[in-house]
Amino acid sequence: MSSEEGFSSAITDWLFINTWWLLLPFIMLLVVAAFIVAFVLLLYMISPLISPKPLKLNGAHVVVTGGSSGIGKCIAIECYKQGAFITLVARDEKLLQAKKEVEKFAINDKQVVLCISVDVSSDYSQVENVIKQAQEKLGPVDMLVNCAGTSVSGKFEEVEVDRFKKLMEVNYLGSVYPTRAVITTMKERRMGRIMFVSSQAGQIGLFGYTAYSPSKFALRGLAESLQMEIKPYNIYVTVAYPPDTDTPGLAEENKTKPLETKLISETSGVCQPDQVAKIIVRDAVQGNFNSSVGPDGYMLSALTCGMSPVTSITEGLQQIVTMGLFRTIALFYLGSFDSIVRRCMIQREQSKAANKRE
């Protein structure tokens, strides 16, 4: 080996080592950049999962539509027990009786229950006016509970055609109007809670609920769209999906309920309104998008979560893990609902035939 060759290989070695070292900062830069990208992606993924700060009910102004009876009245009582100021909204004289009942649960002598008589579904300017009056008396609304609602059950062709419109007006527009009336102030204050009381029949369409279910499904669409708009303003929406609940409303509905609807609804039993109210208020205070009652309610909510927002990491994980299992269980339920409907039909036809023979 000549001395010249030895010299050039020494230079190449030297150059190689030097290039290596020259590259090292770039490699490190790449690694750091990759970490930053991964971190930002992770933050991006979990950002919708970060739970909001709970709302303090003590001293808050809570408006409850449908607050003169059933679930609404119990929600008002639950909030009053935690120190809230209440506005009860409904149409008729049950209001004054309800006011007295709620007042029994005062925890301090400053608390007030205000009653407002209005039909939440007929005229927006009227609703806007009464909300203004309530805000003048008790301050800006911190939480709006849209609970005014009514139901009709019956076979599609037997439900009066007017009823389809009426239910959309009361259950859907009757929730749009009060929400529209409070939203601007809530956005200005960058705080608030809006609750919609849907129903398990707003997650699954059932025999006998062709008029009622759509009006409750509609609330979910409204809630999802609205939540995306108002989340940056720190306002949180909750949709509650209660099962049958022992209220004057249910008693009225039961008078004309088809046997099929009764048998199918029995699956998730009958709840007490005060228990339902406790769960709903807890979820609204925490800012949970979804509020369900009981094991069937839990399964239905996981199963129908679709593209609805999540409010905790555990909720998201539970949905991911349980989806397939719950769908499998659901297929059995659907099979049993179909067989209830078929059995009822056969029985009816047999008794009709027997009546003819007589």
Ligand SMILES: NC(=O)C1=CN([C@@H]2O[C@H](COP(=O)(O)OP(=O)(O)OC[C@H]3O[C@@H](n4cnc5c(N)ncnc54)[C@H](OP(=O)(O)O)[C@@H]3O)[C@@H](O)[C@H]2O)C=CC1
């Ligand atoms: N009970 C149940 O099984 C279930 C009920 N739900 C839902 O929960 C909500 C409450 O139900 P529930 O407690 O049983 O009902 P109730 O019939 O016991 O009470 C309904 C309340 O809404 C008020 N209301 C009805 N229509 C209007 C209107 N147009 N304007 C203003 N207020 C009105 C009523 O007062 P007034 O008549 O004086 O106006 C009353 O205060 C409803 O939306 C219902 O669909 C959901 C799942 C199950």
Ligand SMILES: CCCCCCCCCCCCCCCC(=O)[C@@H](N)CO
């Ligand atoms: C894994 C899947 C589980 C599936 C469980 C399905 C249970 C269905 C029961 C539906 C009950 C509907 C109650 C409607 C209540 C209502 O809104 C009216 N009473 C209002 O007056």
